[in-house]
Amino acid sequence: MPKTAITPPRAENYPDWYQQVVKAADLAEASPVRGCMVIKPWGWAIWENIQRTLDDMFKATGHRNAYFPLFIPKSFLEKEAQHVEGFAKECAVVTHHRLIEGSDGQGLIPDPEAKLEEPLIVRPTSETIIGTMYARWIQSYRDLPVLINQWANVVRWELRTRLFLRTSEFLWQEGHTAHATEAEAVEETLRMLDVYAEFAENWMAMPVIKGRKSEGEKFPGAVDTYTFEPMMQDRRALQGGTSHFLGQNFAKAQDIMFLDADGERKYAWTTSWGVSTRLVGGLIMTHSDDDGLVLPPRLAPAHVVILPITHKADDPEAVLAYCKSLRDELGKQSHAHRPVTVELDTRDIRGGDKNWEWVKKGVPIRLEVGPRDMASDSVFMARRDQSPREKQALPRGEFVEKVTAILDEIQQALYDRAKAFRDENMRAINARDKFYKFFTPKNAEQPEIHGGFALAHWSGEEAVAAQVQKDLGVTIRCIPFADPLGDDEPGKCIFTGKPSERRVLWAKAY
């Protein structure tokens, strides 16, 4: 029997560990369609919780949901030059609208008679189609701001995919707003970045660094891209989500104009912002351990799982009844705006298998309830943030009363642990050779987990950043709003010696 539920452990082969966690928790699996995944019920339930929470936050900041088409006429994509350049090479294209029987057993082939006049692109993002509609809707400054979000799937034909982190089709939300003034649009962009960061930290228990993307890393067509970057347990950064200030670039490309109070016709200022199913990948890589998935209680599909131990009870039905009443009682408690959710696992499989299955699924609290507990009116509890073998007996009443507090404690413990890990692996670096050493594995054949977040001065030259990326695979993750180590002073670029306004965050990234 392996010492841990997941083989290999993180330290041995991190990418493989990740795949095994996804598989063991039954979150998703590869589908027959290249690069596209099937999200299974447990994974989908996590996504639903993410969606619900974010959706509430979007509504609370004044946004409404709407829906725009999956297909975008090719010409729309062509309107914004940088935008085309950024996305053209990874688009799925629809060219026909009918299939016919081919000759010689070719099977079905596109009907040449049914070729589309203009190809349709499966949206890689919806700025162009939504902007086109905004151009129709916006006439006057009184029509502004337009604050709309859509939950949708998008397709980017990625060459290499990984479950949740990068799939050809992925699910996301994309907010698209239009404003009368630049200041308002910038404020919106930053507000939504804050919403994301708050969600990441308070719900996902995932500490993040907020900042602006460098020129080389920003969204195609944006004036400024803002991002939040958490550290995964292999010390790489994950771009959690982005919020873009689009200036008037898209408004000009799509004629989004309004008549202002001063009687002048002006271009609107637009923003867009999104997070995707990639967050599930981030959640996994932030908290999970060598025994599988670890879920923060606030997003867990189930808070508590009850494992009845009935095999040697005189009266198994009585144990089950005890478990059911416990479930109902717990369900009356609430945690983070939703009722405490309880799974009662009555399946006829071995207790050990059953227990480990829920360990691997990451449920925050497991309760073993058997005749002994029933006799003493107690429960036997194990927490997912502690060792799988660490269990404690608690009086039933006390447990029910404390369950919310225990869940809060687990939520906090996960955040603290993730933050401590990140802080341990983040440092200011003031010399080029130290920087290169930091990001170079000791064993090049089988690179161990190394590096982390480096805060180093950089003068803003893209060529320098490109060279670093080429040498080390390290990129500028963001120009932090506030230096996470507290040094916001200007200095000199560690690569060129040229003046630098502030330290920027460097890391290997997903």
Add this chain to the structure above:
RNA sequence: CGGGGUGUAGCUCAGCUUGGUAGAGCGCUUCGUUCGGGACGAAGAGGUCGCAGGUUCAAAUCCUGUCACCCCGACCA
């Protein structure tokens, strides 16, 4: 799109060099013993060996073609 590799049972793979018509482990089903813990024994179900041609008395095995997938790069939420 470059470089490497692999397609055999639900999964992981052996068999291929030296052709003789299919194997293991895990998983699954049933029974029994166990069990506050990922146990053990017995019996059983399950594959036209990616696909199409060719060579041969005979092809998982040799040849040709083709498709798909994986890994490493480049690109990317």
